[in-house]
Amino acid sequence: MKRESIFRNLLSIMKVSINNSIKELDNPISVLRALESLGYKNITMLGVAVNQVFIPKDQWADTYLQENDQVDILNPISGG
Numbered sequence: 001m002k003r004e005s006i007f008r009n010l011l012s013i014m015k016v017s018i019n020n021s022i023k024e025l026d027n028p029i030s031v032l033r034a035l036e037s038l039g040y041k042n043i044t045m046l047g048v049a050v051n052q053v054f055i056p057k058d059q060w061a062d063t064y065l066q067e068n069d070q071v072d073i074l075n076p077i078s079g080g
Contacts, residue, residue: 014067025065032060040073047074 014027018038025034031050035043048055049072055063065071 016065016068017070019073027067028064030061031055031063031065034065045076048072
């Protein structure tokens with residue numbers, strides 16, 4: 001059995017609310033990996049809150065999502 005297949009068998013799928021839309025993500029998954037898997041390209045410009053708690057960018061790789069978490073991904077807006 002290939003190494004990737006073995007690792008995949010250790011993963012499970014969880015449901016997480018992303019901007020009020022239910023998404024299925026690998027479990028475990030960090031905020032950083034979740035953003036990448038959801039297709040966000042320029043993540044340096046984003047803000048992220050998990051269960052209404054802002055997560056600093058330097059903690060994205062070490063903050064893991066849990067089943068039924070509510071994640072808000074905030075894009076910058078311009079105005080004047």
